[in-house]
Amino acid sequence: MSLFGTTTGFGTGGTSMFGSTTTDNHNPMKDIEVTSSPDDSIGCLSFSPPTLPGNFLIAGSWANDVRCWEVQDSGQTIPKAQQMHTGPVLDVCWSDDGSKVFTASCDKAAKMWDLNSNQAIQIAQHDAPVKTIHWIKAPNYSCVMTGSWDKTLKFWDTRSSNPMMVLQLPERCYCADVIYPMAVVATAERGLIVYQLENQPSEFRRIDSPLKHQHRCVAIFKDKQNKPTGFALGSIEGRVAIHYINPPNPAKDNFTFKCHRSNGTNTSAPQDIYAVNGIAFHPVHGTLATVGSDGRFSFWDKDARTKLKTSEQLDQPISACCFNHNGNIFAYASSYDWSKGHEFYNPQKKNYIFLRNAAEELKPRNKK
Template identity: 80%
Template sequence: MSLFGASTGFGAGGFGAATTDTHNPMKDVEVTSPPDDSISCLAFSPPAMPGNFLIGGSWANDVRCWEVQDNGQTVPKAQQMHTGPVLDVCWSEDGSKVFTASCDKTAKMWDLNSNQAIQIAQHDAPIRTVHWIKAPNYNCIMTVVASADRGLIVYQLENQPSEFRRIDSPLKHQHRCIAIFKDKQNKPAGFALGSIEGRVAIHYINPPNPAKDNFTFKCHRSNGTNTATPQDIYAVNAISFHPVHGTLATVGSDGRFSFWDKDARTKLKTSEQLDQPITACSFNNNGNIFAYASSYDWSKGHEYYNPQKKNYIFLRNATEELKPRNKKW
């Protein structure tokens, strides 16, 4: 029986009695040989590839590939290096290549079959993100860019890519992450935007009723409610949408992940608190595995950095916990 099947105890506390282990309070599966420095990005292989492979980039200047077996175990397969921290990774449509973006101002294409990487781009500053877009018929016809001045620019990618709309940020504080969501016809419909203020905005591009359909919600905050017990507020480090249900995961500097149903405006689950921030997350292509990375996010500066602290990547069964609900929050 597959460990990732719905009938197993994988990722649901089914590995035994309660534990005081704070690095893995959810008792999820640990990925073998994680990076030696903070993990900046995770990406699962596309549907065209048989099985599941996970790519992760880190501030140790490396990008690693693991095979995720049916029993939940992970096998390190290959590794490539940049001369600066790796900030983002993505897969080609057929899964034969991985693209990497780095603080060394370059982007590389990594051929997994030959295990060779070549430089494909050179910029004047670090490259923050990299994405694969199918052509000539684009799979994703929209992209959204969040700028340093808290503005948002939406681009349409059909035919000749061009600026579609500029949007004032629905959030008051610095943007941290952004993710596009699709409608029931599998077309881009809007985006979720996370900030350092422990808040996420759900924004539709062409909503029937903008005042009603667009909204924000608080997340990744402590339970303090008054001056005697003030509320701690943490950054939303990453957002990922479930590929089947359209529900979403957020991960934060508070060391927790949360699952949400944006349509029902319902929180589905919040994890126990890990002993360090969660910096990245990703769903596999059929949505039954949720990967998340535990490592320092520098939200408290250099004085809180502990080079002896181990970094982790965990795998969790996402089959049941991400199913939509009907309850309103």
């Protein structure tokens, strides 16, 4: 039996449940709490593509599991199913038709989860943990791209146990993003590579990192013609770089900005600097969200170079975030991100996923 019901979009019924919960440190923004959240740190989130009716949310965790929820119009979440790896799940993504979910794990394998049959099979193998996974839909091929700490990028036809292609990376893969026909991969030692995916994947350009510290997250953005044109790269040092692939004026168009830091620079107190754990672009407005180890999310307009909003501080880091396909929902995960080492891990602390109505807050200021 299929897991999918026949619900339609989200946020069509006015404010519904938004803002109806009580305030406390774990949910200072009064956002909707997803039911039955994972039992360990949440490493990745992904919403279903627009081809599916309704909204489904996938989360992967350090409890080795991948969970799926249906998000209803009211904001209520219904747990639908879950699958297991034998190691922490580091990344998840959807097929373009919404029938499959792909999962990457520390167990050195990637799996394909068929949501209609609720069966999961292994589709990829590496010699070290698999850090990133992305579905590529090209006119002449479809495949899954996996990036690993074994310093390879592999491309898989899900019907074969051998990769279609293996590309060597200069270092371990730390983060990646894909919007056809472009992929970007950021590695250890501040490596940064752009790939073109037309006809077959190939290296397009290696880029000197605009950031001086370890890469943590990357997200591709599109231009007004809906074509991928650049990316935002986040580091462990509370900074994001906006980088265009072929800008008219690189010195002017590319820039970095500080974020996820405590105590403004104007105070005499030392500034606490936190990792940027996730970046997501709004699918309609092109504005972006960042989440950090400081337990805050912020919304930004990269074109106007302004901050639109910063949240109150949660009582633990925000480890991942994503938007749904029409940008009405912003999902973010509150859980320990290991940024202070294992000695600060508290297994008694609950992990949360929150849903926020994002339709208005991410509009550029000059658009009403």
